[in-house]
Amino acid sequence: PxxxxxxxxxxxxxxxxxxxxxxxxxxxxxxxxxxxxxxxxxxxxxxxxxxxxxxxxxxxxxxxxxxxxxxxxxxIETAAGDGRSLYAGTVPLQTTKSGSAYQLTDPTRGNTYTGDTQNKTDSCILILCYKRAAAPVLTDADNHWGTGAGSDRASAAVDAQYGTDTTWDYYKKVHGRSGIAGDGKGSYNRVHYGSAYNNAFWDDGCFCMTYGDGDGTTFGPLVSLDVSGHEMSHGVTSKTAALTYSGEPGGLNEATSDIFGTLVEFYAANPSDPGDWRIGEKVVKSGFGRSALRYMDQPSKDGASADCWTSSVGSLDVHYSSGVANHFAYLLAEGSGPKTIGGVAHNGTTCDGTKVTGIGRAELGAIWYRALTVYMTSSTKYAGARTATLNAAKDLYGAGSAEYAAVGAAWSAVSVK
Missing domain, CATH: 3.10.450 (Nuclear Transport Factor 2; Chain: A,)
Incomplete structure:
Protein backbone atom coordinates (compact mmCIF):
# COMPACT_ATOMS: atom_id res chain seq x y z
CA PRO A 1 0.00 0.00 0.00
CA ILE A 76 3.48 6.15 -22.07
CA GLU A 77 5.54 5.33 -25.14
CA THR A 78 6.72 8.07 -27.52
CA ALA A 79 6.38 7.40 -31.24
CA ALA A 80 7.47 9.17 -34.42
CA GLY A 81 4.62 9.68 -36.86
CA ASP A 82 3.68 12.03 -39.66
CA GLY A 83 0.68 13.99 -40.82
CA ARG A 84 -0.75 15.42 -44.02
CA SER A 85 -1.78 18.97 -43.25
CA LEU A 86 -4.06 21.46 -44.96
CA TYR A 87 -1.37 24.09 -45.47
CA ALA A 88 2.11 22.77 -44.62
CA GLY A 89 2.35 19.54 -46.61
CA THR A 90 3.42 16.32 -44.91
CA VAL A 91 5.07 17.06 -41.57
CA PRO A 92 6.72 14.99 -38.82
CA LEU A 93 4.86 14.49 -35.55
CA GLN A 94 5.93 13.15 -32.18
CA THR A 95 3.02 11.22 -30.72
CA THR A 96 2.25 8.89 -27.84
CA LYS A 97 1.62 5.15 -28.09
CA SER A 98 -1.30 4.06 -25.93
CA GLY A 99 -2.28 0.43 -26.24
CA SER A 100 -2.76 -0.37 -29.90
CA ALA A 101 -3.42 3.24 -30.91
CA TYR A 102 -1.58 6.56 -31.03
CA GLN A 103 -2.50 9.87 -29.45
CA LEU A 104 -1.75 13.31 -30.87
CA THR A 105 0.21 14.16 -27.73
CA ASP A 106 3.87 15.19 -27.85
CA PRO A 107 5.77 14.22 -24.68
CA THR A 108 8.98 15.73 -26.10
CA ARG A 109 7.39 19.18 -25.97
CA GLY A 110 5.76 19.32 -22.57
CA ASN A 111 2.89 16.93 -23.46
CA THR A 112 1.36 19.41 -25.89
CA TYR A 113 -1.66 17.82 -27.53
CA THR A 114 -4.46 18.48 -29.98
CA GLY A 115 -8.13 17.65 -29.39
CA ASP A 116 -11.33 17.93 -31.40
CA THR A 117 -14.19 19.97 -29.89
CA GLN A 118 -16.65 18.35 -32.35
CA ASN A 119 -17.88 21.85 -33.27
CA LYS A 120 -18.99 22.67 -29.73
CA THR A 121 -18.50 26.13 -28.23
CA ASP A 122 -17.72 27.52 -24.78
CA SER A 123 -20.37 28.71 -22.34
CA CYS A 124 -19.53 32.34 -21.63
CA ILE A 125 -21.04 35.47 -20.15
CA LEU A 126 -19.41 38.52 -21.73
CA ILE A 127 -15.71 37.55 -21.71
CA LEU A 128 -15.88 35.14 -18.76
CA CYS A 129 -16.17 31.49 -19.75
CA TYR A 130 -17.44 29.20 -17.03
CA LYS A 131 -17.44 26.04 -19.13
CA ARG A 132 -15.08 25.38 -22.03
CA ALA A 133 -15.91 22.93 -24.79
CA ALA A 134 -14.03 19.71 -24.10
CA ALA A 135 -11.51 18.59 -26.70
CA PRO A 136 -10.46 14.98 -26.07
CA VAL A 137 -7.11 14.16 -27.66
CA LEU A 138 -7.25 12.79 -31.19
CA THR A 139 -6.25 9.18 -31.77
CA ASP A 140 -5.09 7.25 -34.84
CA ALA A 141 -4.50 3.59 -35.61
CA ASP A 142 -1.31 3.77 -37.70
CA ASN A 143 0.34 7.07 -36.68
CA HIS A 144 -0.17 8.56 -40.14
CA TRP A 145 -2.53 11.45 -39.53
CA GLY A 146 -4.83 13.25 -41.93
CA THR A 147 -5.15 13.20 -45.70
CA GLY A 148 -4.45 16.87 -46.42
CA ALA A 149 -8.13 17.41 -47.21
CA GLY A 150 -10.61 19.32 -45.09
CA SER A 151 -13.02 16.38 -45.19
CA ASP A 152 -10.65 14.50 -42.88
CA ARG A 153 -10.95 16.11 -39.45
CA ALA A 154 -7.41 15.06 -38.59
CA SER A 155 -5.90 17.28 -41.32
CA ALA A 156 -6.60 20.54 -39.47
CA ALA A 157 -5.37 18.88 -36.28
CA VAL A 158 -2.07 18.12 -38.03
CA ASP A 159 -1.63 21.82 -38.85
CA ALA A 160 -2.43 22.82 -35.27
CA GLN A 161 -0.03 20.31 -33.74
CA TYR A 162 2.68 21.18 -36.26
CA GLY A 163 2.21 24.87 -35.51
CA THR A 164 2.51 24.22 -31.78
CA ASP A 165 5.61 22.06 -32.28
CA THR A 166 7.29 24.64 -34.49
CA THR A 167 6.47 27.52 -32.16
CA TRP A 168 7.81 25.52 -29.18
CA ASP A 169 11.04 24.79 -31.11
CA TYR A 170 11.44 28.41 -32.22
CA TYR A 171 11.24 29.78 -28.69
CA LYS A 172 13.37 26.96 -27.27
CA LYS A 173 16.16 26.91 -29.85
CA VAL A 174 16.26 30.60 -30.72
CA HIS A 175 15.48 32.27 -27.39
CA GLY A 176 16.15 29.50 -24.86
CA ARG A 177 12.54 29.59 -23.67
CA SER A 178 11.10 26.20 -22.67
CA GLY A 179 7.38 26.37 -23.40
CA ILE A 180 5.03 29.31 -23.65
CA ALA A 181 5.17 30.06 -19.92
CA GLY A 182 8.87 29.25 -19.71
CA ASP A 183 8.19 26.35 -17.33
CA GLY A 184 8.57 23.41 -19.72
CA LYS A 185 4.86 22.66 -19.78
CA GLY A 186 2.96 22.30 -23.03
CA SER A 187 -0.23 24.05 -24.02
CA TYR A 188 -2.94 22.29 -25.99
CA ASN A 189 -5.00 22.87 -29.11
CA ARG A 190 -8.75 22.72 -29.70
CA VAL A 191 -9.67 22.32 -33.37
CA HIS A 192 -13.06 22.36 -35.13
CA TYR A 193 -14.46 24.88 -32.67
CA GLY A 194 -18.01 26.06 -33.30
CA SER A 195 -19.73 26.18 -36.68
CA ALA A 196 -18.17 28.21 -39.51
CA TYR A 197 -16.23 30.06 -36.80
CA ASN A 198 -14.00 32.73 -38.41
CA ASN A 199 -11.42 33.07 -35.68
CA ALA A 200 -8.59 31.53 -33.70
CA PHE A 201 -7.60 32.63 -30.20
CA TRP A 202 -5.29 32.02 -27.28
CA ASP A 203 -6.93 31.63 -23.84
CA ASP A 204 -4.81 32.09 -20.70
CA GLY A 205 -7.60 30.48 -18.67
CA CYS A 206 -7.12 27.07 -20.24
CA PHE A 207 -3.57 27.72 -21.47
CA CYS A 208 -4.77 26.60 -24.87
CA MET A 209 -5.20 27.51 -28.51
CA THR A 210 -8.61 27.33 -30.16
CA TYR A 211 -9.17 27.18 -33.93
CA GLY A 212 -12.34 27.68 -35.93
CA ASP A 213 -12.95 26.07 -39.30
CA GLY A 214 -13.87 29.32 -41.04
CA ASP A 215 -16.95 29.81 -43.14
CA GLY A 216 -15.30 28.62 -46.36
CA THR A 217 -15.99 31.94 -48.09
CA THR A 218 -13.83 34.45 -46.25
CA PHE A 219 -11.64 32.00 -44.29
CA GLY A 220 -10.71 28.36 -44.33
CA PRO A 221 -9.66 26.61 -41.10
CA LEU A 222 -7.53 29.10 -39.19
CA VAL A 223 -4.71 26.67 -38.43
CA SER A 224 -1.89 28.08 -40.57
CA LEU A 225 1.63 28.24 -39.19
CA ASP A 226 1.81 32.01 -38.73
CA VAL A 227 -1.61 32.08 -37.07
CA SER A 228 -0.45 29.40 -34.61
CA GLY A 229 2.75 31.30 -33.86
CA HIS A 230 0.77 34.53 -33.50
CA GLU A 231 -1.79 33.19 -31.05
CA MET A 232 0.68 31.24 -28.92
CA SER A 233 2.87 34.35 -28.69
CA HIS A 234 -0.03 36.05 -26.90
CA GLY A 235 0.69 33.50 -24.18
CA VAL A 236 4.36 34.51 -24.10
CA THR A 237 3.38 38.17 -23.81
CA SER A 238 0.96 37.32 -21.00
CA LYS A 239 3.74 35.62 -19.04
CA THR A 240 6.29 38.41 -19.62
CA ALA A 241 5.42 42.07 -20.26
CA ALA A 242 1.66 41.43 -19.92
CA LEU A 243 0.90 44.29 -22.30
CA THR A 244 -2.60 45.61 -21.64
CA TYR A 245 -4.93 44.70 -24.50
CA SER A 246 -6.12 48.22 -25.30
CA GLY A 247 -4.70 51.51 -26.55
CA GLU A 248 -1.07 51.61 -27.63
CA PRO A 249 -0.04 48.73 -25.32
CA GLY A 250 -2.71 46.63 -27.04
CA GLY A 251 -1.28 47.48 -30.44
CA LEU A 252 2.16 46.42 -29.22
CA ASN A 253 0.63 43.20 -27.86
CA GLU A 254 -0.87 42.39 -31.27
CA ALA A 255 2.31 43.38 -33.08
CA THR A 256 4.38 41.14 -30.82
CA SER A 257 2.27 38.21 -31.95
CA ASP A 258 2.51 39.21 -35.62
CA ILE A 259 6.28 39.59 -35.31
CA PHE A 260 6.88 36.24 -33.65
CA GLY A 261 4.24 34.47 -35.74
CA THR A 262 6.13 35.64 -38.82
CA LEU A 263 9.50 34.63 -37.38
CA VAL A 264 8.10 31.19 -36.57
CA GLU A 265 7.04 30.86 -40.21
CA PHE A 266 10.54 31.82 -41.40
CA TYR A 267 12.10 29.48 -38.81
CA ALA A 268 10.11 26.51 -40.14
CA ALA A 269 11.52 26.97 -43.67
CA ASN A 270 8.62 24.89 -44.94
CA PRO A 271 8.48 24.83 -48.77
CA SER A 272 4.70 24.47 -48.67
CA ASP A 273 4.41 27.67 -46.64
CA PRO A 274 7.50 29.85 -47.26
CA GLY A 275 8.19 32.69 -44.87
CA ASP A 276 6.84 36.12 -45.77
CA TRP A 277 5.58 39.27 -44.03
CA ARG A 278 1.91 38.56 -44.65
CA ILE A 279 -0.28 37.36 -41.78
CA GLY A 280 -2.79 34.57 -42.45
CA GLU A 281 -2.25 34.44 -46.19
CA LYS A 282 -2.95 30.70 -46.19
CA VAL A 283 -6.35 30.93 -44.55
CA VAL A 284 -7.97 33.80 -46.46
CA LYS A 285 -10.39 33.02 -49.30
CA SER A 286 -11.38 35.09 -52.31
CA GLY A 287 -14.47 36.32 -50.46
CA PHE A 288 -12.26 38.14 -47.97
CA GLY A 289 -11.37 40.74 -50.59
CA ARG A 290 -7.61 40.73 -50.08
CA SER A 291 -4.76 38.23 -49.95
CA ALA A 292 -3.89 38.37 -46.22
CA LEU A 293 -5.14 39.51 -42.84
CA ARG A 294 -2.29 42.01 -42.43
CA TYR A 295 0.71 43.30 -44.42
CA MET A 296 3.73 44.13 -42.31
CA ASP A 297 5.70 45.94 -45.02
CA GLN A 298 2.79 48.31 -45.71
CA PRO A 299 0.19 47.85 -42.95
CA SER A 300 -2.29 50.29 -44.51
CA LYS A 301 -2.79 47.90 -47.44
CA ASP A 302 -5.47 46.19 -45.32
CA GLY A 303 -7.48 49.40 -45.45
CA ALA A 304 -7.41 50.16 -41.73
CA SER A 305 -3.98 49.65 -40.13
CA ALA A 306 -1.63 52.53 -39.36
CA ASP A 307 1.71 52.79 -41.18
CA CYS A 308 2.92 55.68 -39.02
CA TRP A 309 2.50 56.77 -35.42
CA THR A 310 0.24 59.72 -34.61
CA SER A 311 -1.26 60.82 -31.32
CA SER A 312 -4.54 59.14 -32.30
CA VAL A 313 -3.09 55.68 -32.95
CA GLY A 314 -4.10 54.49 -29.48
CA SER A 315 -7.77 55.02 -30.29
CA LEU A 316 -7.69 52.42 -33.09
CA ASP A 317 -8.62 48.77 -32.69
CA VAL A 318 -5.49 46.96 -31.48
CA HIS A 319 -5.29 44.93 -34.70
CA TYR A 320 -4.86 48.22 -36.57
CA SER A 321 -2.72 50.20 -34.14
CA SER A 322 -0.33 47.24 -34.31
CA GLY A 323 0.58 48.41 -37.80
CA VAL A 324 3.15 50.91 -36.51
CA ALA A 325 5.20 48.23 -34.73
CA ASN A 326 4.70 45.74 -37.57
CA HIS A 327 6.02 48.35 -40.00
CA PHE A 328 8.99 49.02 -37.71
CA ALA A 329 9.75 45.30 -37.45
CA TYR A 330 9.71 44.81 -41.20
CA LEU A 331 11.99 47.80 -41.82
CA LEU A 332 14.40 46.74 -39.09
CA ALA A 333 14.71 43.23 -40.51
CA GLU A 334 14.44 43.79 -44.26
CA GLY A 335 15.00 47.49 -44.87
CA SER A 336 13.06 49.83 -47.14
CA GLY A 337 12.41 49.46 -50.84
CA PRO A 338 11.00 46.66 -53.02
CA LYS A 339 12.09 43.03 -52.71
CA THR A 340 10.65 39.56 -53.21
CA ILE A 341 10.46 37.37 -50.09
CA GLY A 342 8.99 33.88 -50.06
CA GLY A 343 7.85 34.38 -53.63
CA VAL A 344 5.82 37.46 -52.63
CA ALA A 345 6.52 41.05 -53.64
CA HIS A 346 7.15 43.35 -50.67
CA ASN A 347 7.86 47.07 -50.50
CA GLY A 348 9.01 48.63 -47.27
CA THR A 349 7.87 52.23 -47.42
CA THR A 350 8.82 54.83 -44.81
CA CYS A 351 6.82 57.67 -43.30
CA ASP A 352 9.58 60.28 -43.60
CA GLY A 353 10.99 59.31 -46.99
CA THR A 354 14.25 58.00 -45.55
CA LYS A 355 15.98 54.81 -46.61
CA VAL A 356 16.42 52.14 -43.96
CA THR A 357 18.95 49.32 -44.12
CA GLY A 358 17.74 46.06 -42.56
CA ILE A 359 19.82 44.09 -40.08
CA GLY A 360 18.14 40.69 -40.48
CA ARG A 361 15.30 38.66 -39.00
CA ALA A 362 17.40 36.96 -36.34
CA GLU A 363 18.52 40.31 -34.99
CA LEU A 364 14.95 41.63 -35.00
CA GLY A 365 13.81 38.56 -33.04
CA ALA A 366 16.61 38.84 -30.50
CA ILE A 367 16.01 42.56 -29.92
CA TRP A 368 12.21 42.31 -29.67
CA TYR A 369 12.34 39.26 -27.39
CA ARG A 370 14.73 40.96 -24.98
CA ALA A 371 12.72 44.17 -25.05
CA LEU A 372 9.53 42.21 -24.33
CA THR A 373 10.94 40.09 -21.52
CA VAL A 374 13.22 42.64 -19.85
CA TYR A 375 12.10 46.19 -20.55
CA MET A 376 8.42 46.34 -21.55
CA THR A 377 5.65 46.49 -18.98
CA SER A 378 1.87 46.31 -19.11
CA SER A 379 1.59 50.03 -19.84
CA THR A 380 4.35 50.41 -22.45
CA LYS A 381 3.36 52.71 -25.32
CA TYR A 382 5.16 53.34 -28.59
CA ALA A 383 7.65 55.81 -27.16
CA GLY A 384 8.43 53.26 -24.45
CA ALA A 385 8.80 50.52 -27.05
CA ARG A 386 11.42 52.61 -28.83
CA THR A 387 13.34 52.98 -25.56
CA ALA A 388 12.91 49.27 -24.73
CA THR A 389 14.24 48.07 -28.08
CA LEU A 390 17.14 50.52 -27.99
CA ASN A 391 18.05 49.23 -24.54
CA ALA A 392 17.80 45.66 -25.82
CA ALA A 393 19.99 46.46 -28.83
CA LYS A 394 22.54 48.12 -26.55
CA ASP A 395 22.60 45.05 -24.31
CA LEU A 396 23.00 42.65 -27.20
CA TYR A 397 25.23 44.56 -29.62
CA GLY A 398 26.52 47.70 -27.92
CA ALA A 399 25.49 51.36 -27.94
CA GLY A 400 27.81 52.13 -30.86
CA SER A 401 26.69 49.20 -32.99
CA ALA A 402 25.03 49.23 -36.40
CA GLU A 403 22.14 47.31 -34.83
CA TYR A 404 21.54 50.03 -32.23
CA ALA A 405 21.58 52.73 -34.90
CA ALA A 406 19.22 50.68 -37.11
CA VAL A 407 16.65 50.38 -34.31
CA GLY A 408 16.54 54.16 -33.93
CA ALA A 409 16.34 54.68 -37.70
CA ALA A 410 13.50 52.16 -38.12
CA TRP A 411 11.43 53.78 -35.35
CA SER A 412 12.01 57.24 -36.82
CA ALA A 413 10.90 55.89 -40.21
CA VAL A 414 7.49 55.09 -38.71
CA SER A 415 7.31 58.46 -36.88
CA VAL A 416 8.17 57.18 -33.37
CA LYS A 417 10.90 59.57 -32.22
Missing amino acids: KAADIATAALRLANVGETLRGLVAKPQLMVDALHGKPKLAWRTEATGKDSLGNPMARVVLTDAVTGKQIDAWDS
Missing part, protein backbone atom coordinates in the same frame (compact mmCIF):
# COMPACT_ATOMS: atom_id res chain seq x y z
CA LYS A 2 2.81 2.43 0.79
CA ALA A 3 4.39 1.80 -2.63
CA ALA A 4 1.06 2.51 -4.28
CA ASP A 5 0.71 5.78 -2.36
CA ILE A 6 4.23 6.85 -3.33
CA ALA A 7 3.55 6.11 -7.02
CA THR A 8 0.23 7.97 -6.97
CA ALA A 9 1.87 10.98 -5.35
CA ALA A 10 4.64 10.86 -7.98
CA LEU A 11 2.09 10.90 -10.80
CA ARG A 12 0.34 13.89 -9.25
CA LEU A 13 3.66 15.70 -8.77
CA ALA A 14 4.62 15.11 -12.40
CA ASN A 15 1.34 16.69 -13.48
CA VAL A 16 1.01 19.63 -11.11
CA GLY A 17 -1.97 21.76 -12.02
CA GLU A 18 -3.90 18.90 -13.60
CA THR A 19 -7.02 17.41 -12.07
CA LEU A 20 -6.37 13.66 -12.28
CA ARG A 21 -9.21 11.13 -12.11
CA GLY A 22 -9.50 7.39 -11.78
CA LEU A 23 -6.07 6.88 -10.26
CA VAL A 24 -4.96 3.26 -10.03
CA ALA A 25 -1.63 1.95 -8.74
CA LYS A 26 -0.53 -1.70 -8.96
CA PRO A 27 2.70 -2.64 -7.13
CA GLN A 28 4.71 -5.69 -8.24
CA LEU A 29 7.52 -7.14 -6.14
CA MET A 30 10.80 -7.57 -8.02
CA VAL A 31 14.57 -7.60 -7.61
CA ASP A 32 16.24 -4.36 -8.65
CA ALA A 33 19.76 -5.01 -9.93
CA LEU A 34 20.19 -1.78 -11.88
CA HIS A 35 20.67 0.66 -9.01
CA GLY A 36 23.65 -0.72 -7.08
CA LYS A 37 23.51 -3.90 -5.04
CA PRO A 38 20.51 -6.15 -5.90
CA LYS A 39 17.59 -5.58 -3.55
CA LEU A 40 13.89 -6.20 -3.25
CA ALA A 41 11.79 -3.39 -4.71
CA TRP A 42 8.23 -2.55 -5.63
CA ARG A 43 7.66 -1.62 -9.26
CA THR A 44 4.41 0.37 -9.32
CA GLU A 45 2.66 1.80 -12.36
CA ALA A 46 0.27 4.60 -11.44
CA THR A 47 -2.30 5.45 -14.11
CA GLY A 48 -5.15 7.91 -14.41
CA LYS A 49 -6.79 10.43 -16.69
CA ASP A 50 -6.68 14.20 -16.85
CA SER A 51 -9.75 16.45 -16.90
CA LEU A 52 -10.24 15.83 -20.63
CA GLY A 53 -9.93 12.05 -20.43
CA ASN A 54 -6.36 11.81 -21.69
CA PRO A 55 -4.37 8.96 -20.10
CA MET A 56 -1.45 9.67 -17.77
CA ALA A 57 0.97 7.05 -16.45
CA ARG A 58 4.15 6.90 -14.37
CA VAL A 59 6.24 3.99 -13.11
CA VAL A 60 7.86 4.32 -9.67
CA LEU A 61 10.51 2.00 -8.24
CA THR A 62 10.48 1.85 -4.41
CA ASP A 63 12.86 0.10 -2.00
CA ALA A 64 10.80 -2.71 -0.41
CA VAL A 65 12.63 -2.36 2.92
CA THR A 66 13.15 1.37 3.42
CA GLY A 67 10.19 2.60 1.38
CA LYS A 68 12.38 5.17 -0.36
CA GLN A 69 11.86 5.96 -4.04
CA ILE A 70 14.66 4.56 -6.21
CA ASP A 71 13.63 5.77 -9.65
CA ALA A 72 10.61 6.99 -11.65
CA TRP A 73 9.71 7.45 -15.30
CA ASP A 74 6.75 8.11 -17.59
CA SER A 75 5.42 4.89 -19.06
